Amino acid sequence: MEDTPVPHPLRTPKALGLAVTAALSLTLAAPPALAAQASDADPVPALVAGRDTTTPQLVTGLAERAEGAPAAAALAHLAAHPERYRIDPGQLTEVATERAADGRRTVRFQQYHGGVPVLGAQYLVHLVGDGADQRVESAGGKYFTGLTAPTTAAVPGAMLRGLALGSLTDPRARSGATAEDRGPVVLPGGAGRLTRHFTVRGGADGPTTTREVYVDATVGAIALAHDTRTPSSAGPGPTAAAAMAATAATAAAGSAPAAPAAAVPGLEPATGTAPDAYGRRVPVNTTRLPDGSHQLVDLTRRATITTYDAAGRDLLDFIGGLPADLRPAASPTADFPAATGTDGATDAHLNAGIVYDFYRDRLGREGLDGKGAPIVSLVAMTNDGAPIMNATWDGTMMSYGGGGPQYHSFAVALDIAGHEMTHGVIEHTAGLVNAGQTGAMNEALADYFGNAIEVTAHGVAMTDPKAALFGEAVCRTGTPESCAGRRLDDRRTTVDDYLGTDLGLDGGGVHLNSTIFSGALWDIRRTLDPLTADRLVYRALTEYLTPLDDFVDGRDAVLAAGRAMNLTRAQLRSVAAAFDAHGIRAGWESKLGVDSRALVRDIPTLTPAPAVAGGRWVMSNSTGTGNPALYTGSTTGTGTPVRLSPEDGRRHSWAATDGTSAAWLAVGPDAEGRFGTEVLTRPLDGGPARGLFASRTEQLSEVRISGGDIAFLAEDQETGRTRILVSRGGAAPVELPLPEGHHPSGLTLRDGLLGWSERWTVDKRQLSAATVHSLTTGRATARYESSGTIGSTLLAGGRLLWVETPAGPAARSAIRSGATDGSAAVDVLPADSPDAPATATLTASERTITFQASGSEPAGGWTNAALPKLWQLPITGGTPVRVSCNRGGQYEPAADRDSRVLWLDATIGRTDLVVRERPAGSC
Template sequence: MSRTRQHVRGSRRLATTGVAVSSATLLAVTLSPAAHAAARPSRSAAVQHAAAALLAHRSSLGLDSGEATSVRDVIVDKDGTQHVRYDRTYHHLPVLGGDFVVHIGADGGYRGADRASRATIALPTTTPRVSAPEAAGLATKALRAAHPGGGLRRVEAKPRLIVDALHGTPRLAWRTDAAGLDSLGNPVARTVLTDARTGARIDAWDSIETAAGDGRSLYGGTVPLETTQSGSSYQLKDPTRGNTYTGDAANKTDLCIFGICISRAPSTVFTDADNHWGTGATADRSSAAVDAQYGTNETWDYYKNVHGRNGIAGDGKGSYNRVHYGKNYNNAFWDDSCFCMTYGDGDGTTFGPLVALDVAGHEMTHGVTSKTAGLTYSGESGGLNEATSDILGTMVEWYANNPSDPGDYLIGEEIVRPGFGGTALRYMDKPSRDGSSADYWSSSVGNLDVHYSSGVANHFAYLLAEGSGPKTINGVSYDSPTYNGSTVTGIGHDKVGRIWYRALTAYMTSSTNYAGARTATLDAAKDLYGAGSTEYDAVAAAWSAVNVN
């Protein structure tokens, strides 16, 4: 499973800078809930406070006169603490690894910052020696090399000049998006980072990230749906969730080059005469649509009701779904360029239609990540990116509490078929059960495919939720080991979801690695439950149990 991503391997997350502001009062004042609400800063006020902090702390944040910033995301805590996330440019060029989060106290004072990179940017020139066509040619070769079976067609590449601050000393680089269609007409894409002075490849990663009324769904039984009446029929469009809708892609595919789509597969909104959708069988094309719409609804509700996030981007706007994409397409993906979810039907041998609830939660969480931490999709940060979708997608499944698809710690268990060779795509209690994923951190884990390096964080999340050793939960047997032979006691999946989301949105950056994730989740646990709390200590113990110390 995957989604469209735009990231590269990151450096280690840095510790918070600056001095924490403390204060003491002689008189404790109890405020009413209304007074607390009134005192809570607005988003615009948070941005103003952060802007003032930038001016006062430009040097410590590594900003010089040639650099500019733009706000990507804003979080205002209930206690008034503010977290403003920035992207950076250098002489108008985007900076990979230039992102940072500024933390502001309830009093408007600067608390510190988390930065993707501390490197100072001082390029001798922003004029490349390697031409744009040369960079495009290198990326095209990289795309073809990543798909050695051949048969790629309509391959194009678009280079963009950037500053790379994620791979050591900042340097001028070409970021080139190469895309095409495989022999079945399905989209393939790869992003290649090339040194603009020498032509050496810096990094490369896949740009399509995959996984994979009421309605009778394929996997979730009969589920409630909010729809829109249109004349004498109904549209599968939910006005209560930002007008999210589900459409039929008619087994066609997109033709998109570096974010610009020459043509897109259709997304014709499903309609129904009596507002009772699907039959629960694949023969009825609307059955898969029911699953997709239901997955969108549950994901929306989870983020809103548990984390206070109003939609994937936090702006109340709905995304849309396309089902029946491509021919026997064994994939599902989130695409930022269309702000949409797309599902293949599977080949019937290894996968069925990829519209299961945890797949939907997984893919749409990629959208949340892209709007917040923007975790680079390679190296350890790429593993954390995938794990974020596995962890929070799993939390969506638990949140839905659907008796036809009860909560578990298996990824994609509903979509796999006997020909797949297992009962799920991934196993959080012992990731190595899939034959490729890492149970524990090692210095080489960043060299694994991100779907396998994610195992370390998935294992951490399972241990933190349920603890170590054998147990049966909702009829599924688990037996989770630990690297150090310790016994870990779980704190429950609800708290795990809250801690991980807080870490993702308040502390992680594009370059966060496993050591940084430990720090970020400890910071999150401290915020939510207090330093030295049972939850805080459990986070530390679970990370140590997967060899992240």
């Protein structure tokens, strides 16, 4: 029997790796007409319940009169049916009203909580007819009931910005990094969580990174972070908050389209020729300047199409937008030079026009924003002189890298251009968040339309196997099949192929899982007439999807769009069958066959590791106040978790336990309103929480507890100096002396012994050591030095355990064990063993060692088998065996008694705290 989840956990939707759409419960009353539809086996869902809310996700089959202008009529409809929608109209603000070619109107509302936008909370109402015949046909989206989070930040803005910058773990990226303040945003789930949203861009010395970071504005901790530009992609999508802000800004400005560039004095539409990537000279639309020169500026459409050639300039010149001195690709005459083709400018320019025409002529959309806004492309940026093998949509323009002996510019591929420009369409419509299943659906839709545009423009039949290839045109050598980055007919399904990972890898699998959804869409295009399929998917995107929708929500959106288009019952069933074939149906997660038992479900993505000892776990989770609180429960799953931390408005997390008591950190404003961090402790079975040490200037971390001893680290953020502080028997903490320049980490505390790893530099060489210190004698009892890297120290079984990685490239890590008196060290798992991990995190009981093995991306790409897995071996050494055969990512292991292990498991598309009593062995 599974344990009861922690009360009121933070349950953000599955776009953030968590929730799943549930079937409708009896607490929601359906309109009377809907009951007959359900009994007739209609593939279109009549009513779908929302998750973490009493507001339904989808209501279809309506025909209710609505008078007045569309937005007012839609709002009045929601207000007139409080028992159905459970929506407070006062929390809704119109974002956009779109009118389709058939006259249908979709009103998109954004939910605000106390004047602060709620991430991903959009509700849509669909109206048909005009005047007295206007009626509501359907409604749905995400609206979160029960939000009570504060709307005023308690943490200073400068500190929030600093925390956002600190989300860049690579110190090279932090140097010179910027954090653009996007304003307050409430994260949904439970009571909600007030955050400050920053767009963080990595600095000049580190890897190129653009990251959306949401920092808790009441306790000063990162609540959510995900990258918006990720490698090995053809363009990651935007964030929901950015999309909402952009759409709201456009609406506030009156949505006026840009004036045609031809109206600007001195600019004249013209034509010329330019070489494409293959050296063929092709006609291009240009603008002739007063001096007779030409630029790649196309004035023939409502949206001006402009193409820039970076000509090898470094990407750092483009952080924050186009440089002021950059001009569109130019030629002194109407015939453009060879570099225009080799850099990709010609193809980017032509492909932008083809994509624009597809959306306008086939789907009735004027440009990426639907209002004819300018379309901008940039080619031939470099990274430290090397081509960037990628293409992106950054919220304002398309950027195409590539070029060299093996690859053309990425602008050559029409499907890639269509993909990137579709991200712009998605941003201005559904605004799908670039994380987890939502991000995978974002990528899937971009792939679908990219391929649809290419096969339509080139006259490729859907029966041609090459029609499903994506990005196959960028290679100079090799076959299209070997070059394609993805293929939409790979037949992947949720049950067989979904990669369960956290946000740290590919934003939760946004590219890795995309073909599960795009494959279903491509099957629909093969089954239906392609034009019908394109209009169906487009309608689902623009009129039904909202920023936090998952795969099942996407299925429901497509089917609801099909009903609105009056598809036949047979056509709708074929659409449903396509989703079924890819395993996209409610409850698919239950078919993955996990061999662990869930103790707590839907753990927030950034929750620190659980602490485990003596049959008890201690871990933070969100509470009804919206701030994480500390809970304890049984590792066997018996009983109900009990709250340990007080309700004082602070974040309580980063816990340790010895099975009898817990110690942890409380972060946030104290009773006097001053922000700081405090170490607290409390018995697991009752008694008040007691403060041990507080600081407003140092960052406290790595709290450890054993009996009456508590140890932790305190880092001065200005000087970088880290202290080890120890309290014995409740006394005030005292500092342990360390040699100058030594930096400790990885504390471990057991029976009066304190262990840690430390690093220091001698003659520009970095050295490290694993150290054991007796709290009774006040002296070091063991010290094991290494020229490699020492990490993950642990006291267990009367020994000190640690992970040691030798210096040098491609080195694997050894698990070592040393006597606590320093007399001997042995390899438990040697670095040259075939079972040695590339990197590892240790946990141990008195009898067994469990480690999480992580590594880099395999040559063939990420698979479930390559995701982090847990292995166990005897504490004296031996052959490691798998702890669990769960196929997804396994994170943050914590050993209990004997071979029992708890960990955070992401296999089923959300993160659960799970347990196994003994290893699975061979999988």
